[in-house]
Amino acid sequence: MSTSSSVYNELRLKKQLCDAVIRVDNAEFHVHKVILCNCSTYFRALFNRWSSPDNRLFEIPNVSPEVMKLIIEFAYTDFVPVTQENVQELFVTADRFNVMGIIEACSDFLEEQLNPHNCIGIWRFTDNCYYPEIKNKAFQFLLNHFEAVATTSEEFLQLSVQELGKIIENDQLSVKKEKTVFEAILRWVTDSTEERREHISLLLSKVRLALMPPEYVIKSVDDNEVMKSSEECRTLLRRAMENMLDIRTKDFSNSIICYPLACPRLPAAVLLAIGGWSGEGPTNGIEAYDVCADCWVKIPDNELTPRAYHGTAFLNGSVYCVGGTDNIQQLSTVQRFDLGTHTWQEVAPMHSRRCFVCVTVLDGYIYAMGGYNGRNRLSTAERYKPRTNQWTLIASMNAQRSDACCTTLQGKIYICGGFNGSECLLTAECYTPETNQWTMIAAMGNRRSGIGVVTYSGYVFAVGGFDGTARLRTVEAYNPDTDTWSDMASMVQRRSNFGIAVIDDRLFVVGGFNGFSTTVGVESYNIEADHWSYVPEMEISRSALSCCVVYGLTNIAEYVAPRPSLQVSEVEEDTVV
Incomplete structure (x- = not known):
């Protein structure tokens, strides 16, 4: 005061x-x-x-x-x-x-105070207020936590049919499986069957029914008296089954346009693959992987300086591209891409030129470590504060490392492998910001340069790379509690200098060099199954790229496959017998 x-x-x-x-x-x-x-x-x-x-x-x-x-x-x-x-x-x-x-x-x-039990109440309470921000935040929280809300909240059962319809038709509704939405409707109807049974066909028309397993749809109709007795429901579900059959014979991306009942919802996050080495030199190409549509989308009108062997970081709604090479010189420059406005801006450069650099984000800072300045492999490290637009040197690493990779876990930065100018490294170390100190940890089981490192399921994963003789398929995971590495399932394809990220509870490796050529190939790993599998390829074959996951965007639709509007009136017309 x-x-x-x-x-x-x-x-x-x-x-x-x-x-x-x-x-x-x-x-x-x-x-x-x-x-x-x-x-x-x-x-x-x-x-x-x-x-x-x-x-x-x-x-x-x-x-x-x-x-x-x-x-x-x-x-x-x-x-x-x-x-x-x-x-x-x-x-x-x-x-x-x-x-x-x-x-x-x-x-x-x-x-x-927002949680799955009160978000609907807060959303409804602020319905007529002059200040819409909290209403929008409550609604977004509801969309992001729909599964918990629909299965545990008593407020969910008090929704009007109009309110429930508004929620389930929203493209930003976050569900791993569409049957979650289907089952939520059944729970709502069952709570007051006689009063609500007349609304079931309207609500089902807002569900992406063709994304559900056909055997599940058939069994659900047989087991539910309300749906079985509704001719509109049965017609709608038959139409969904026809869509499912058609989709199996057509390209899925085309099916998004043709079949609203098969239109995937918008993802909460998107994986970006940025830059890299393609053909005869660096590219500025950016592609986005839409996990819900399971496809890659090219991001147009790109003003990024073509660069390879760089790092990327997502922070406060922007993507930062750090260091690398433009095929003429090693770069100290940093470019910031505002995902909201699709505009590029050059921000403060690093203290050193850093090609083959490691980049990560921790506690609101962007860290850049190691790399190659055109003369020497570096052990130095620095961090960037966006609010002041300044880079500050931090303690140097214990080893010179270029072509290494890093991640953050439990408030520390872990950096693994790399090349020191004479040999590929199997050593690893971690940085503690509070003490500004690097500490050596247990060495990996393999030498790895051009490695991919990422945090996944509480472990530090070290993936692929080059051991000085061959490109690797092998994967190992570090447990910080025991300071030990364990072998995990190997990738399908050998690769080094690829992009790596975790999205949708899966670990993705993107592009890279297989020992003979660059690749468009992408694989994902599920830790529960300990299994790798191919996912759709990128359009651009490239190595030395960098990947990052972006989220919390109000304009996420601009970075994913196009979706048609699901017009209820059109669906209702189709379902009339």
């Missing part, structure tokens, strides 16, 4: 120089008009337009003395204690009086 605010509040408490009295029920508050005008357009209008200048007493209905006291104290101190008990009344009253500071404080409080 500023000195002037403190003085005004002291005068208020002593009822000195006050020129108005706010009466709520039987409570009276002596105030200064100018102070309340400063925090609320409502009071400005009340004092200046809705009353005469000599009016001193103002009766305000439909608000409790306790909440009015908090609002007046906020006007003088710029502070309000928001609690579980007062947040709803305080929010509604502040919205009525347009006290933006309190609205924001209540919104922040409600956002912190």
Whole structure:
């Protein structure tokens, strides 16, 4: 609280120089008009337009003395204690009086309280408020945690058919399997069968039925009396089965356009493959992997400087491309891509040129380690703070490392393998930011340069690479609790200098060099099955690329395969017998 605010509040408490009295029920508050005008357009209008200048007493209905006291104290101190008990009344009253500071404080409080059991209540509660941000955040939380909400929340069962329809038709609804949505509808209908059975065909028309296993659909209809007795439901499900059969004979990406009932939902995150070495030199090509549509999408209008052997990092809605080479020189430059505006900007360069660099993000900083400056393999490391646009040197590593790879786990950075100028390395070390210190950890079982390193399921995975003789398929995982490495299932294809990332609870390796040529090939690994399998290929064959996962984008639809709008009216027309 500023000195002037403190003085005004002291005068208020002593009822000195006050020129108005706010009466709520039987409570009276002596105030200064100018102070309340400063925090609320409502009071400005009340004092200046809705009353005469000599009016001193103002009766305000439909608000409790306790909440009015908090609002007046906020006007003088710029502070309000928001609690579980007062947040709803305080929010509604502040919205009525347009006290933006309190609205924001209540919104922040409600956002912190969001969970699967109350997000629907908060979404509905803020339905008619002037401040839409918390409503949007509550709705997005509901979409992101739909499975938990639909299976555990009592609020879910109280939704109207219109509210439930709005939720399940949303492309951003996050579910691993579409049958989660299907089963949620059945749970809602079953809670009040006689009242809700008439809505089931409307709700089912908003489900991507053709993405569900056909045998599951058939069994569900046979087992559910409501669906079995609805001719509209049976017709809709038959149409979905026909779509499933058609899709099996056509390219899936075309099926997205042709069959709304097979249209995948938008993913919560997207895997980007950026730059790399393709053909005779570096490329600036960027492709995005859409995990829901299971396909790659080319990102157009790209102004990235062609570069290879670089690093990438996602932070605060932007992708940073760090170091590498443009085939003329080793780079210290850094370019930032704003995913919201699709614009590129050059930010502060690193202290050193770094080709074959390792890049990661930890606690809001971008770290760049090792690499090759055109003369020497580097042991130096530095970190970038976006808010100040500055790079700062940190402690050097214990070894010179270029063509290594790094990841973060439990607040530390792990860097593995690489090349020191004379041999491929099997050593690894970790960095602790609090002490600014590097510590050697257990060595890997294989020498690996051009390695891929990523955190997955609580382990540090070291994948593929070059051991000085051949490209590798082998994979090993590091347990930081025991300081030991364990062999995991090998990749299908040998590769080095590939992109690596974890998305959709799977580990992906992208492109790379197989010992003979660059590749478009992509594989994914599932730790539960300990198994690698191919996924769709990229359009561009490349090695020395870098991958990162981007998420939390309001414009995620601009980075995925196009989706048609699922028009309920069209579906309903199709389902009429």
